[in-house]
Amino acid sequence: MSANPYETDLDRNPANYQPLTPLAHLERAALIHPDHVAIIHGNLRVNYASFLERSRRLANALSDLGISGGDTVSVMLSNTPAMLEAHHGVPMTGAVLHSINTRLDAQAIAFQLDHAECKVLIVDREFSGVVAEALALAEMRPTVIDYDDTEYPEDAPFPKGERIGTLDYDDFVSAGSADFNRTVPVDEWDSVSLNYTSGTTGNPKGVVYHHRGAALMGYANVIASGMGRHPVYLWTLPMFHCNGWCFPWTLGVVGGTHVCLRWVRAKAMYDAIADHGVTHLCGAPIVMSTLLNAPDDEKRDFSHTVSFNTAAAPPPEAVLAGMADAGFEVVHLYGLTETYGPAVVNEWKDQWSELELGARTTKKARQGVRYPALEDLAVMNPDTMEKVPADGETIGEVMFRGNIVMKGYLKNPAASDEAFRGGWFHSGDLGVMHPDGYLQLKDRSKDIIISGGENISSIEVEDALFKHPAIMAAAVVARPDDKWGETPCAFVELRPGHTLTEAEVIEHCRGLLARFKCPRTVIFHEVPKTSTGKIQKFLLRNEAKTLGSSS
């Protein structure tokens, strides 16, 4: 057998092969646009040259502490410049960036610090109280660095806590050398970040991302979001959430401006849009509600259209209409921590814009198609690993395959093997594939309510509830029932100044749903949400259980 000439003397070398890394995006932006504003934070303006320089100083300072490849640097930070610098400075050393959800309690933080084997911990003073508690519980003894945000507002809803570290972040960065010669990643498969999932059962799992996926997300986000040159991005999505869907790395691709935001408040968002010309922001539906329900004196006029990427739940009809009126274009995304954030996008078709609102909402409610950098997306029977028919009805498990799927769960090969069974990432989400190739989620398996042997999608019931003008938020879970097994139980949050009775809610649903799908129970109180705006259904499920049988 003669050698294939295309595989002979045509090997990789440093000239024709370089590991993909998101660090290259910032470097390129700093080269091309050194004077362009990279970061806006309060009165602070950081240009791209300084952004890169400070990230390099951070990397050198961390290296001086002994941090190198495979070490973990943890951060408990808001959407501030330090968080953006950490996304670059930490990986530059070869270390892995571990971002902690800032709303976690001390015990959960302590678990993560130990499991991640944290060597250095950077803490915003807003969170020093809970982190001090966590450090008392944890076994690891990281070097702690306080981040004292100079732009911390005077009228902060939460006061700054005490310093708890041995180093000050700005001093630490300033002491680092500006001379820098990046040697990482050695391999694009090298780990870049670690994010713990908020699993509903057992301990959280540590999702590991690699440089390759984070670099490709830079291109994919730009393309999926339709970003032109120099977008202005408002940080409403927490950067600790899937690394802010990789947007901290993405903006370098197009020389964009990060507008930091410590707390998601309507006035601050409108001010940023009007004053800084924000073009893009991301967030859960709760952020859209905050914008729409803002008092008039907090709203600002703006003449451009702002692109709003939302995920976590399909945007309800009233919200879509309100957002359009308010000058926002809503893009519906879907993904998981395990898929670097968004991995599915509701690619909008021009002809759908001509549909009436109800039909438009139905199209917009579908999660959509694979992200530009995802290789494949399927709805499969997890037992047979065969795709379900694309009929919009047959429910299966949503599965992913491609370069924006995690490396696996840290120190948890059993969970990784289970998640990657059969060569696909199993999301645990249930959905259908429509004939046109668009995915629609039907529910997480535990969100399906089984009543009298019939499956009821809690999402479908929630959609009906959202159509009532007095309802601001709603969640539906299963309530145990001696006769039917389970019945739908609705938790409803009303708009200020509105009242509704249980009977009125049920009557409203009967106009839209089959009788067996309508809630049997309606409870009026605030719907609990996670820090990222995801409804905490497990709390509601527990509450529904304590009610006992519904018949």
Next chain:
Amino acid sequence: MSANPYETDLDRNPANYQPLTPLAHLERAALIHPDHVAIIHGNLRVNYASFLERSRRLANALSDLGISGGDTVSVMLSNTPAMLEAHHGVPMTGAVLHSINTRLDAQAIAFQLDHAECKVLIVDREFSGVVAEALALAEMRPTVIDYDDTEYPEDAPFPKGERIGTLDYDDFVSAGSADFNRTVPVDEWDSVSLNYTSGTTGNPKGVVYHHRGAALMGYANVIASGMGRHPVYLWTLPMFHCNGWCFPWTLGVVGGTHVCLRWVRAKAMYDAIADHGVTHLCGAPIVMSTLLNAPDDEKRDFSHTVSFNTAAAPPPEAVLAGMADAGFEVVHLYGLTETYGPAVVNEWKDQWSELELGARTTKKARQGVRYPALEDLAVMNPDTMEKVPADGETIGEVMFRGNIVMKGYLKNPAASDEAFRGGWFHSGDLGVMHPDGYLQLKDRSKDIIISGGENISSIEVEDALFKHPAIMAAAVVARPDDKWGETPCAFVELRPGHTLTEAEVIEHCRGLLARFKCPRTVIFHEVPKTSTGKIQKFLLRNEAKTLGSSS
């Protein structure tokens, strides 16, 4: 030493690692936009579903012929649907697409067919005459497939030639099965295409691209060209030239429409812009001249701005001004066959738009900064491999490093090693680095003449001259040309007692070379040499410049 947890149990598997390939771009477009027009060619409209289906049928038909991984499929095709299908159908089989410059003579084509070990050859009937000659000269005996373009214009400047193959392209594709399960690439390093350069010395070199680079160019082109969703791309750049700068694969990323064009004529270009809403096109400066110098009755009004990517030579002031008036925005790119086409882009800064025309032209004349997917670009001293000072004055060799640099030269390890010396790709072009990090070419690799965007090796022309018995010495350099950029200018020293006219010299060359390579100017005088007998080309270059434009 304990194992690094980030390198333990976090390996690649089919769920989290898939080889990058440009084939995924078309597949995604066909999934999302099946009904969107992918190809316009004369009266023909091909939607994305059909484009993918025909590419798959082509792949199956080729597989039925025994084509598989590592085989070469050569094409001699214009910018037609068949060429777009070949860019996808051929790599789907694992084979390598070899695109032949349609302006080459029979001998050059024969050399390529043999060197590439061509197994199947697809030939447009426009070129069947020269290809028949080539096949008579070549040792390889490929299966020849005639492409009989149904949209071949009635008023064609070149008539269709005879059929020379044993198969008809459309019959061949139709006979292929539509069932298809892509299994390639096995590795993203697998070869996807082969393009021969007209090197300065010896035989042309076969530049090999891989799937990884072609896939990344899909993202990079979209970002560098500022393409939104559904761009309309006019095929003025030959697809045989660096695979049309990878745009045949790029448009799938954003669901764009290819507008085919067999001959670059002003009327056809304006009609496409006005009738199909062309948003982007690429080409050498000659294409801009053709647009600007068109007779008024061939021009059409259009209200949108068209983005024109140009390369090969900096756009002159008058052309830039004329293009702006005519509704075009000019983007200046630079690259080589070895860098997948454009690897450098003149990233335009907003503040430069406020400069007056002369200063704007100076900024626009610079080649620019690294392309989004290129890792590094430098001007270096090739002896020391150190970067020259970024002072805008110190000349060095332009070098590239990254994932859009070729695998190497096919069956030419010596040339590959030389090109990749020191871990950088040596372009052979000379340039300076400005203080702001923008590259400017100072001198093309001295022996290359760029005429109408095509490289002409001066040595190849000199070789032809030397074959004339009356010619004792000869040297060929570039002469400036308003229309073509440059044309070959020959300096000829006759043997004592012989006489020759300019017309006789040109006629002699036409017997040996493609028409565009033949000298446009012949000057008879002694060829200046150094004491060691080396021809002093810089003197001749100066002399040619003083002649002014050759047309």
